[in-house]
Amino acid sequence: MPDNSIEFEDNFKKQFKYYKANRVKPSFHDVMSVDVLKDNEVITVTPLNAETDPRGALLGLQKQSLWHTFAFQNHPGLLLIRNPFTNAGQRYWIQRCLQEYPKKPNKLNIDIETNVQDWWLECFKDGECNRVLQKKLRWTTLGYHHNWDTKVYSDESRTPFPEDLLELSDVVAQYLGYTNFKAEAAIVNYYHMDSTLSAHTDHSEVNLEAPLLSFSFGQSAIFLIGGKNKSIEPSAILLQSGDIIIMSNEARLCYHAVPRIVPTEFSPWNHENLEIPDNTSSVVNFKYISNPSQLIAVMEKCINNEMWNQFNNYIEESRINMNVRQVLNESQISITDEKFNNK
Template sequence: MRTYNTSFFCVKMQQALSSVSVLFVCSGLLKGLTARTSGACSSHSVELMIDFCVSMWQIVPADLDSAAVSDVEAARVGLRPVRDWRAFSLQGYPGFIFISNLFLLGSQSYWVRQCLKTYPQKTNICNLDMHMSPSDTKDIWGKSVHALSSPTGKKEPKTHLERLRWVTLGYHYKWDTKTYSANSYTPFPADLHLLSLQVTAACGFPGFNSEAGILNYYRPDSSLGIHVDESELDHTRPLLSFSWLQEDIFLHILAFRICLNIEHCNPLTGGDMMLMSGQSRLLYHAVPRILPAPQGHTTLEMEGCSLTLSLQGDAVVELVSEEDWALCSRYIHNSRVNVTVRQVLGPGQNFPETPSPLQRTDTGFVHSNGFKSAIKRRKLFSANYL
């Protein structure tokens, strides 16, 4: 049974704990979890064992529209038939859907390769643009190949790829003003749009238009602070979140109700995703910690890059070369990639001429370790966000 120190969840929450419902949710088979609090909340501990297939914890199957996406359409983007997906929702969180067993065996390697090699290319924007010249960030993958392919065993400077923290797609999110604008746009990747289109259609949202995306690249010391995705002008359209590689802890907060969703790499599945719509679309959420793979190797590493189906002529996914996969495998051994896809504008909507910045409601990434890490993580969960 695993033990996770959750002291960073408890700052200024001691009085509220009596009314807090805490729920650890694992994707797939029954998992044992022990969560122990310390510091201000040392008298409280939670020990839970939860199975997604059992409804005793208010985890219920989510209805999907298998007729909305044909098996052929699903396979084009590397998805299993919709009838084979494992979809769940949480009572009390309308609009939240968690899906596992989503991808065909071997197809995730294509999407990981896209996230590491293709999507960071110009003219998309990334965090390295703030510190490096355009020539240095033009080909992040190419500048990292040699160092990642031939490690010397000595401590060396991080490669461009290892320093990558975020990439924005489509309408580029402005971190300082928390807004989008019409004059900061590059074409949204067609393959990622088609993937999102099929998933949203199966979840009851046909005609989804992928207009903006944020890729987050997590290293072992990375966190994502509590925030709410409210910058999009149309909140009736869902927010999609695809995750690959290492596990993470996903935290939903609504008043004094807390849902901790631990995305656990199941040896049989992988590539879990979440869809947030309706009331859940505007919930505060965070990624407070990245967890190591349970067996020392991620599901994707063991799965490899060999597709189990013969690719059709119009397939979007493609075989990943052994050379590319070798580099991907080295990167993903201790990293995680998350892709969120959003529709920014509703039908007939346009950007305001002078957008007003939203009040800042996120605390961004945390890259630290040891004692300072604990302090910074505590700051992420202050009572201001409850």
């Protein structure tokens, strides 16, 4: 009998190569978009906790009553919130990912070849943009730093997690009903128009029950998600700027990848409506942010088009993706906490 195992194992790889191909351009006919609902693919869902969180406005989010959340019939546990961000909010998070998160003590892929303390500042230190250095940045890690060789986190490789991203993740998690979720690690990926991300699963965390939150900004992407082995043919989903993908329950350990970056049809960060919220931070009960007035100050700077121009030049031909996850179990203090060893 013929051995079909190789063919089955290649199902994910076949789809990846198909959407990555440049010589023969792929068709996007089978790419799912929540903007065009198909009853046999995507359904609209309403989370139980859909009341507006007052923290959201100061984090660049629309009222939660305006959020549109979708589930995928063939991928239990996979959810997509279709761009709940305001236009000014998109600018805020793009700025943070470019100007703040790649600063030391966070870790960057370029650390092996350079000792840059402030990547964004270094890109413009001579008055003009250093495009070579700019394109070299592919990732930065926050909080618990992911070890790309061992795939293991450690207490010794950990830096403070950004308060604003911690707060944003909590707002989204609370909306979805994950009341005990706490962001402890993040990988910020920087994609250019020729970038890809190969098939993988995220299984390094001690806590694999907590969801993975993935925020997209900038150019669009084809996102592939399959099953727990590569024999399962993946679905292709269009991710657009501002979208949040949630991988929970069964979807949490499924293979996923990004074979192609796609030019966006919309640039919400450049929309004329760039209103920022009133500074009511003093009456908002934040969990993690110690100086909420800074949120408004940064947004005010971001709506200044002259200041924004540097960020705009980058995001017009790039995509940024923040992947946020909880590392530890609830009540676990550290990776080496003996109560959780051998579990």
